Amino acid sequence: MCGIFGYIGEKPCASLLLEGLRRLEYRGYDSAGMAVLAPTLSIIKAKGQIAELAKKLKSTTPTGTIGIAHTRWATHGEPNEQNAHPHTCTHERIAVVHNGIIENYHALREYLKEKGHHFQSDTDSEVLAHLIGHFAKDEPDFFIAVQQALSEVEGAYGIAAIKEGRDEIIVARNGSPLILGIGDGEYFVSSDHTAINDHTKDIICLEDKDIARLTREGYTIIDMHNKEIHRDVEKITWDIHKIQLSGHDHFMHKEIIEQPETVANAFRGRLGKTAVKLDGLEEFKDFPFTRIRILACGTSYYAGLIGKYLFEENARIPTEVDYASEFRYRNPILSSDELVIAISQSGETADTLEAIRLAKKSTATFGIVNVVGSTIARQTKAGIYIHAGPEIGVASTKAFTGQVTCLYLLAIELRRRTHPADYLSRREELLAIPEKIKEILSHEEDIKAISKVYARHDNALYLGRGLNYPVALEGALKLKEISGIHAEGYPAAEMKHGPIALIDENMPVVFIATGDEVNYEKVLSNMAEVKARKGKIIAIASKNDIRLTKLADHIILVPKTTECLSPLLNVIPLQLLAYHMAVLRGKNPDRPQNLAKAVTVE
Numbered sequence: 001m002c003g004i005f006g007y008i009g010e011k012p013c014a015s016l017l018l019e020g021l022r023r024l025e026y027r028g029y030d031s032a033g034m035a036v037l038a039p040t041l042s043i044i045k046a047k048g049q050i051a052e053l054a055k056k057l058k059s060t061t062p063t064g065t066i067g068i069a070h071t072r073w074a075t076h077g078e079p080n081e082q083n084a085h086p087h088t089c090t091h092e093r094i095a096v097v098h099n100g101i102i103e104n105y106h107a108l109r110e111y112l113k114e115k116g117h118h119f120q121s122d123t124d125s126e127v128l129a130h131l132i133g134h135f136a137k138d139e140p141d142f143f144i145a146v147q148q149a150l151s152e153v154e155g156a157y158g159i160a161a162i163k164e165g166r167d168e169i170i171v172a173r174n175g176s177p178l179i180l181g182i183g184d185g186e187y188f189v190s191s192d193h194t195a196i197n198d199h200t201k202d203i204i205c206l207e208d209k210d211i212a213r214l215t216r217e218g219y220t221i222i223d224m225h226n227k228e229i230h231r232d233v234e235k236i237t238w239d240i241h242k243i244q245l246s247g248h249d250h251f252m253h254k255e256i257i258e259q260p261e262t263v264a265n266a267f268r269g270r271l272g273k274t275a276v277k278l279d280g281l282e283e284f285k286d287f288p289f290t291r292i293r294i295l296a297c298g299t300s301y302y303a304g305l306i307g308k309y310l311f312e313e314n315a316r317i318p319t320e321v322d323y324a325s326e327f328r329y330r331n332p333i334l335s336s337d338e339l340v341i342a343i344s345q346s347g348e349t350a351d352t353l354e355a356i357r358l359a360k361k362s363t364a365t366f367g368i369v370n371v372v373g374s375t376i377a378r379q380t381k382a383g384i385y386i387h388a389g390p391e392i393g394v395a396s397t398k399a400f401t402g403q404v405t406c407l408y409l410l411a412i413e414l415r416r417r418t419h420p421a422d423y424l425s426r427r428e429e430l431l432a433i434p435e436k437i438k439e440i441l442s443h444e445e446d447i448k449a450i451s452k453v454y455a456r457h458d459n460a461l462y463l464g465r466g467l468n469y470p471v472a473l474e475g476a477l478k479l480k481e482i483s484g485i486h487a488e489g490y491p492a493a494e495m496k497h498g499p500i501a502l503i504d505e506n507m508p509v510v511f512i513a514t515g516d517e518v519n520y521e522k523v524l525s526n527m528a529e530v531k532a533r534k535g536k537i538i539a540i541a542s543k544n545d546i547r548l549t550k551l552a553d554h555i556i557l558v559p560k561t562t563e564c565l566s567p568l569l570n571v572i573p574l575q576l577l578a579y580h581m582a583v584l585r586g587k588n589p590d591r592p593q594n595l596a597k598a599v600t601v602e
């Protein structure tokens with residue numbers, strides 16, 4: 001959700017900034033811009049993707065060695081060049097890039113207008129440039145001027161600011177992630193480390209209310225108590241090739257194909273011979289929780305719905321799942337014997353973060369997160385990483401299967417504590433999953449052929465029962481977010497309570513039909529109901545299923561596994577179906593309209 005990148009060092013920075021923005025483009029792509037001290041402030045902005053900014057830079061490349069840049073996902077103000085960052089205060093020759101939302105921007109804007117500031121854009125972010133300018137008028141130390149300005153601001157921000165005549169970048173964070181890259185005589189600032197990885201492996205994750213000054217000689221960080229603070233330098237362990245396309249047309253495709261490996265990464269070293277080894281869970285050995293509550297958004301929420309099933313089925317622990325955004329605004333009742341689990345790929349989703357902050361006032365919190373060192377990972381008492389590696393595709397794929405794998409690990413470990421004899425078979429089934437995913441992926445061409453039949457349809461229905469109902473929701477979400485086709489996920493039995501009204505020969509219905517005996521029979525009856533209304537059926541079915549051939553128009557076969565692990569297999573064809581439909585419709589699956597990775601605004 002907006003990407004910030006900045007550089008200070010000895011090298012001409014325009015091309016470095018551009019490259020940094022390319023790495024961050026998945027965070028937003030409706031306009032981009034940069035400001036370079038050359039030595040006067042040189043600003044270049046363009047509407048649209050980074051490629052448009054690159055075109056402009058061909059004719060005017062600023063030559064300075066200090067600069068800040070931004071790729072935007074619009075919140076306030078439509079995507080156009082005027083609203084693109086950096087924003088400036090022309091009086092004081094200041095440029096600012098911002099990620100987040102300034103909640104009191106309206107009042108600040110009115111105040112600054114009265115003071116003679118002229119606003120150029122419709123954004124909330126522009127007030128930051130003018131507010132800093134307002135204080136910089138009387139305060140020669142630019143760092144202090146930024147600090148004074150931020151003390152007036154309500155809301156979330158990650159910012160980077162530069163001023164003519166000052167060889168420094170001032171950066172600050174509150175609620176939106178910001179990372180420093182520590183090089184040799186050069187320093188970077190970025191919304192995440194994918195953009196820093198090319199230059200240095202040494203990073204510092206700033207904490208909320210930190211303000212830092214970067215110069216060519218070094219950096220200082222001041223914390224919320226206005227004290228200079230030491231923050232640990234961490235090593236990036238993600239490999240550079242993981243953030244390159246490596247022969248794939250899109251990151252989404254690469255990430256779907258990576259899943260045999262990423263699912264294995266989620267359980268590697270954790271599936272002991274007699275128990276699951278989860279350091280994070282060990283933290284709770286003196287906390288006999290009797291309930292679980294899961295908080296998450298989007299795809300992570302759907303993983304949470306599967307988690308509910310897994311915990312209740314395996315460990316018999318009552319589990320509730322909440323959209324983090326709903327939970328935090330409804331005065332929730334939390335008991336101190338609940339374990340609250342936050343699930344998040346990015347670890348930065350604003351609603352999940354605030355929900356977990358609220359929950360931790362009453363009880364213990366646990367994170368299932370992908371991005372190491374992210375805010376949710378740090379805000380929860382303990383947790384486990386899913387180890388999926390960087391997920392660049394805006395539509396979440398490998399993070400989902402990593403999350404479900406981790407939930408399964410937790411569930412079978414909680415069961416093992418009362419039913420140790422059941423552990424081994426559950427372990428063996430999980431160990432077999434990566435090979436089974438590979439087998440499904442080997443049928444990609446067949447799935448692509450089915451996509452061709454339906455790529456021009458405008459609607460689709462996804463139906464599943466039990467823990468394959470959330471898989472249906474996830475399949476529908478994947479399709480609608482990247483292909484532009486309207487899709488709905490429903491519990492299969494609910495179809496006749498409403499959606500059946502929509503079924504005719506133009507409605508493709510994707511059935512997940514791999515359930516246990518009871519679920520399977522019921523799904524078969526639901527299929528018959530669709531068939532009777534001439535709907536088109538695509539069925540995800542277990543290998544050797546011959547009964548379905550009479551009902552389904554297309555069958556995608558998946559290897560057999562247990563009911564609890566079936567989401568890890570059934571979701572793979574749905575991801576491929578969505579991917580190919582999007583490509584066939586001429587869409588870029590890595591750049592879905594209006595979406596961005598890591599929703600750091602509420």
Ligand code: F6R
Binds near residue numbers: 301345348395478481
């Ligand atoms: C869908 C998708 C989103 C995210 C949601 C939560 O493909 O990616 O729905 O799942 O924004 O993000 P995280 O998991 O980063 O908290």
